[in-house]
Amino acid sequence: MNWFGFWLCLATLFIIGLGFVWVIRGERYFGYLWWPYVMGTGVLSILGSLFISNNWASALFGAFGASLIWGSTELKEQAVRGEIGWYPFRAKKILPPFVNVIKKWKAPSL
Amino acid sequence: MSVNINPVGLAAALATFFGVWLGHVSVRKIERETVNLWKPTLIALALSAGFGAASFLTSSLSLSAICGILSVTLFWDSFEFQRQQKRIKHGHAPANPNNLRHAKILAEYSEATSFDWLNRDPRGTPYSPAELESMKEGAK
Numbered sequence: 001m002n003w004f005g006f007w008l009c010l011a012t013l014f015i016i017g018l019g020f021v022w023v024i025r026g027e028r029y030f031g032y033l034w035w036p037y038v039m040g041t042g043v044l045s046i047l048g049s050l051f052i053s054n055n056w057a058s059a060l061f062g063a064f065g066a067s068l069i070w071g072s073t074e075l076k077e078q079a080v081r082g083e084i085g086w087y088p089f090r091a092k093k094i095l096p097p098f099v100n101v102i103k104k105w106k107a108p109s110l
Numbered sequence: 111m112s113v114n115i116n117p118v119g120l121a122a123a124l125a126t127f128f129g130v131w132l133g134h135v136s137v138r139k140i141e142r143e144t145v146n147l148w149k150p151t152l153i154a155l156a157l158s159a160g161f162g163a164a165s166f167l168t169s170s171l172s173l174s175a176i177c178g179i180l181s182v183t184l185f186w187d188s189f190e191f192q193r194q195q196k197r198i199k200h201g202h203a204p205a206n207p208n209n210l211r212h213a214k215i216l217a218e219y220s221e222a223t224s225f226d227w228l229n230r231d232p233r234g235t236p237y238s239p240a241e242l243e244s245m246k247e248g249a250k
Binding site for chain 1: 113114115116117118119120121122123124125126127130131134135162165166167168169171173174175176177178179181182183186202227228230231232233234235236237242
């Protein structure tokens with residue numbers, strides 16, 4: 001009987017659940033234009049997991065990285081939800097470095 | 111010096127990303143087209159149980175991780191069908207007038223609409239009630 005998948009699925013459920021919270025809060029205070037940084041951190045987390053010999057740590061870094069990449073694609077829709085009044089809207093956002101470059105890129109939404 | 115690559119994290123990452131992505135897209139699509147929601151709900155629960163059982167039975171850590179994560183995302187999806195229907199009732203997701211269940215919701219719930227509020231780019235400022243009303247009217 002292999003319990004690794006069972007315990008990992010509970011941890012992943014927590015990581016995905018946490019994703020809802022940070023996407024909503026993160027977009028409110030920082031705005032959706034942080035998406036390339038969030039996506040990049042997710043990719044680095046997954047790449048880093050390849051070099052971690054501990055199986056638990058590797059799996060958690062992988063699941064967390066995937067959740068970051070997914071969340072980065074949710075930020076744009078969350079921004080619209082705030083603008084149309086489904087979530088509290090905060091006009092003063094902490095914008096990311098190179099914001100004018102990022103504005104020219106199409107934000108992902110799956 | 112040799113570097114050992116550990117595939118477990120990548121397996122967990124792929125299962126998490128595709129489990130969440132495919133679940134997200136499938137729930138929206140299936141809820142939109144299906145009249146009786148209990149059918150996809152039961153299928154998702156059965157698949158979840160199957161992947162859950164497989165995660166215990168395999169000796170491979172990567173396969174156990176993939177099956178475990180798919181099991182939990184499918185379990186989540188089984189509840190998402192009802193949550194998606196609630197979004198339809200509140201107008202937070204577009205209703206499909208060609209689906210009998212959605213047509214009934216459109217008739218019974220004043221906020222329900224076939225208009226997709228989220229199909230736009232953020233503009234940086236909130237919409238006024240008058241703007242929201244004209245957007246909804248313009249889509250009719």
